[in-house]
Amino acid sequence: MSSVSLIDLRSDLLSQPTEAALEAMYAAARRPVAFGLREDPAQRELERRSATLLGKEDALLFPTCSMANEAALLLLGHPGEVLLTQEFAHVITSEAGGPAALAGLLPKAVAGGPVPEIEDWLALFEGGDELKPTTGVLVLENTHNRSGGTPLPSDYTRKIITHARKAGIRCHLDGARLFNAAVALESEPADLAQDFDTVAISLNKGLGAPIGAVLAGSGEVIKEALRVRQRLGGGIRPSGVVAAPAVALLDSWSDVAEDHRRASLLADALAALPGFNVNRPPSNIVLLTANADRSFRPVDACKLLQTQGVLALPFGARAIRFVTYRGLTDDQIHAAADAIREALREPTRGAAA
Numbered sequence: 001m002s003s004v005s006l007i008d009l010r011s012d013l014l015s016q017p018t019e020a021a022l023e024a025m026y027a028a029a030r031r032p033v034a035f036g037l038r039e040d041p042a043q044r045e046l047e048r049r050s051a052t053l054l055g056k057e058d059a060l061l062f063p064t065c066s067m068a069n070e071a072a073l074l075l076l077g078h079p080g081e082v083l084l085t086q087e088f089a090h091v092i093t094s095e096a097g098g099p100a101a102l103a104g105l106l107p108k109a110v111a112g113g114p115v116p117e118i119e120d121w122l123a124l125f126e127g128g129d130e131l132k133p134t135t136g137v138l139v140l141e142n143t144h145n146r147s148g149g150t151p152l153p154s155d156y157t158r159k160i161i162t163h164a165r166k167a168g169i170r171c172h173l174d175g176a177r178l179f180n181a182a183v184a185l186e187s188e189p190a191d192l193a194q195d196f197d198t199v200a201i202s203l204n205k206g207l208g209a210p211i212g213a214v215l216a217g218s219g220e221v222i223k224e225a226l227r228v229r230q231r232l233g234g235g236i237r238p239s240g241v242v243a244a245p246a247v248a249l250l251d252s253w254s255d256v257a258e259d260h261r262r263a264s265l266l267a268d269a270l271a272a273l274p275g276f277n278v279n280r281p282p283s284n285i286v287l288l289t290a291n292a293d294r295s296f297r298p299v300d301a302c303k304l305l306q307t308q309g310v311l312a313l314p315f316g317a318r319a320i321r322f323v324t325y326r327g328l329t330d331d332q333i334h335a336a337a338d339a340i341r342e343a344l345r346e347p348t349r350g351a352a353a
């Protein structure tokens with residue numbers, strides 16, 4: 001099958017910008033370059049409007065959400081402290097050891113899936129004797145990617161943060177998919193970000209901008225974030241081509257509802273696939289997990305899917321991840337579901353060698 005007809009469901013970073021966003025990018029490329037780190041008018045507008053959307057005093061453009069997360073850890077933590085987060089959070093699994101290497105933090109995950117019991121968090125907030133490191137930073141990921149895009153409601157995060165604050169812990173929200181969480185919970189991004197010191201969002205996922213992320217927080221924190229971003233090499237210039245398409249898309253964040261609908265469409269179409277369990281996707285991530293009695297290697301299964309025209313991501317020991325995003329059509333989802341069913345219907349297909 002030629003690569004032209006591949007249906008790529010590996011990530012929502014494949015999201016397509018709208019025509020208006022591309023025109024804004026083009027127009028920004030034709031404007032004179034602003035020299036300062038926060039001088040470009042599109043960047044300033046993006047930062048002002050992002051701060052408002054997230055209910056914070058100020059916001060700063062970053063090249064990636066990983067860098068925005070790492071900057072937050074540098075701003076909120078101190079070397080030797082514990083960074084507490086959910087199991088399989090991106091800051092632990094996919095930021096190349098940044099919390100330890102950059103901020104000197106000791107990462108620790110709370111057991112219990114994406115939404116552990118409140119008591120399980122509280123037990124870890126309690127300080128021990130002087131032999132123990134103290135917990136300095138809490139990171140919550142909303143939605144939680146590895147569990148299949150699970151949203152965390154604000155009454156849950158609020159309870160945890162209230163206790164964390166009493167223990168002197170600073171709180172960061174990894175909101176790479178915060179817009180998905182807001183749509184899934186019929187909430188507002190600012191409501192979900194309200195209690196956190198800092199919040200990072202991706203511009204290049206559900207929103208559909210070609211590149212970028214934003215870190216928001218108090219005026220004081222963001223002032224210091226500018227220096228930290230520079231230290232990490234993230235002072236993008238010219239920044240107009242990055243910021244302008246995001247500005248054009250920012251008001252349409254709730255369009256990710258369409259991605260959620262398409263994820264449900266895909267999950268429904270895969271529900272009866274023998275030998276597998278499919279999640280009921282709360283947002284835009286579908287996880288197809290092989291039953292325990294089935295011999296299965298996600299890497300091999302993804303190679304097989306590719307021969308049938310579908311790109312997916314191996315996810316852990318027994319699952320494959322499919323992500324929906326702006327630019328996919330219902331026809332592509334149906335075609336992908338047919339191809340996946342066809343490829344994996346025989347128990348020996350995708351099996352471990």
Ligand SMILES: Cc1ncc(COP(=O)(O)O)c(C=O)c1O
Binds near residue numbers: 069177213
């Ligand atoms: C939950 C979460 N946080 C952060 C990131 C990092 O985003 P970026 O690729 O912009 O560094 C991702 C990327 O997929 C993610 O899923």
